[in-house]
Amino acid sequence: MRDRSTRSALVRAVHLGGARTRAELAEDLSLNRSTVKSLVDDLVADGLVTEHPSSGGGAGRPSLVVDPVASAAWVLSVDAAVDWVTFSAIGWGGTTLAEVEHERGAGRSPEELVERIVAATADLTARVGTSPRAVSVAVPGLVRSADGSVRVAPNLGWRDVPLGQSVGDAVGLACVVANESDLGVVAEHTRGCARGVDDVVYLFAEFGVGAGILSAGTLLGGSGGYAGEVGHMRATRRGRRCSCGSDGCWELSVGQEALRDALGLAGPARPAALARAIADIAARGGALPDAYVEELATGVCTIVTMVDPRAVVFGGLFADVLGVPSVMDHVRAAVNDCLVGRQQGVALHVSGLGRRISVIGAAELAFAQLLPRL
Numbered sequence: 001m002r003d004r005s006t007r008s009a010l011v012r013a014v015h016l017g018g019a020r021t022r023a024e025l026a027e028d029l030s031l032n033r034s035t036v037k038s039l040v041d042d043l044v045a046d047g048l049v050t051e052h053p054s055s056g057g058g059a060g061r062p063s064l065v066v067d068p069v070a071s072a073a074w075v076l077s078v079d080a081a082v083d084w085v086t087f088s089a090i091g092w093g094g095t096t097l098a099e100v101e102h103e104r105g106a107g108r109s110p111e112e113l114v115e116r117i118v119a120a121t122a123d124l125t126a127r128v129g130t131s132p133r134a135v136s137v138a139v140p141g142l143v144r145s146a147d148g149s150v151r152v153a154p155n156l157g158w159r160d161v162p163l164g165q166s167v168g169d170a171v172g173l174a175c176v177v178a179n180e181s182d183l184g185v186v187a188e189h190t191r192g193c194a195r196g197v198d199d200v201v202y203l204f205a206e207f208g209v210g211a212g213i214l215s216a217g218t219l220l221g222g223s224g225g226y227a228g229e230v231g232h233m234r235a236t237r238r239g240r241r242c243s244c245g246s247d248g249c250w251e252l253s254v255g256q257e258a259l260r261d262a263l264g265l266a267g268p269a270r271p272a273a274l275a276r277a278i279a280d281i282a283a284r285g286g287a288l289p290d291a292y293v294e295e296l297a298t299g300v301c302t303i304v305t306m307v308d309p310r311a312v313v314f315g316g317l318f319a320d321v322l323g324v325p326s327v328m329d330h331v332r333a334a335v336n337d338c339l340v341g342r343q344q345g346v347a348l349h350v351s352g353l354g355r356r357i358s359v360i361g362a363a364e365l366a367f368a369q370l371l372p373r374l
Contacts, residue, residue, distance in 0.1 A: 068093035087120035145225030148177030183361025184210030
């Protein structure tokens with residue numbers, strides 16, 4: 001049992017850290033070199049890693065570098081966004097082996113998505129040369145963690161969709177389904193600016209507003225897996241009716257439509273157009289309307305006070321908004337002035353993972369289950 005857990009720890013270290021020397025693995029995992037050698041020899045025999053001499057110029061015999069063979073264990077990661085679907089073959093070690101993206105158009109039904117996943121599985125398997133070990137899907141909606149059922153996804157028009165079971169049955173693989181914001185915090189914790197931080201909030205805005213919350217290194221799901229729907233906090237008693245069916249949701253004050261109105265843009269609130277308008281404001285040294293910034297800062301302070309994170313990472317349109325220096329300054333001052341922020345400080349970051357964050361997070365959620373079995 002100890003050998004199995006030790007092997008799992010080494011596999012995870014290689015997955016998250018990439019190519020490492022045997023000496024580095026021994027030091028990082030507090031193992032003796034003979035144990036590392038034995039474990040690595042087994043991984044080489046299983047076709048999971050290769051070894052080659054390090055290129056260091058030090059004296060003596062060079063240490064061997066342990067390099068993951070990405071195609072030996074990969075997962076199909078799917079980002080089922082409102083406007084597009086991304087299918088990515090991501091190998092262990094975090095390498096993207098192949099990827100394809102389609103616009104959603106009018107085809108947003110669950111059945112259409114399952115059909116595309118089946119086709120993508122065959123296509124990417126042919127490209128990579130091996131079959132995936134698991135499938136993981138990111139969706140913009142409430143997902144029941146127990147079975148991957150999408151209870152409601154307002155922007156897709158879905159309700160009570162057994163997506164995890166449907167995909168699993170169609171491709172014959174284990175399928176994990178999760179909310180896109182939850183996967184955002186997983187991605188930031190494993191591959192982004194929150195590495196090594198175990199209490200993190202990831203705030204995301206695009207068609208909707210949501211949060212992924214990591215507490216003591218564990219994803220905060222709540223009793224049914226629905227925690228983090230911060231866009232539907234009640235921000236005002238006399239607010240407009242939200243797509244979720246409630247009145248006065250925070251999403252209506254800071255989300256995509258609210259941002260379009262704050263910027264004075266006409267027509268549909270497209271994320272790309274909003275991002276360009278915000279970038280132009282930042283380039284000119286301008287500012288966003290005070291009312292919008294204050295609504296944003298108030299909501300962030302409420303979340304910080306409830307959750308007590310060490311870091312907040314902003315993604316999607318919020319990454320663009322917080323990229324405007326005056327907005328970041330205002331939000332930081334507000335957070336530092338709230339009760340929790342005054343105690344130990346809260347780091348604020350703009351995500352650097354971009355639009356692929358849900359794909360990365362979905363892959364890492366699948367690997368969390370797969371790696372112990374490698």
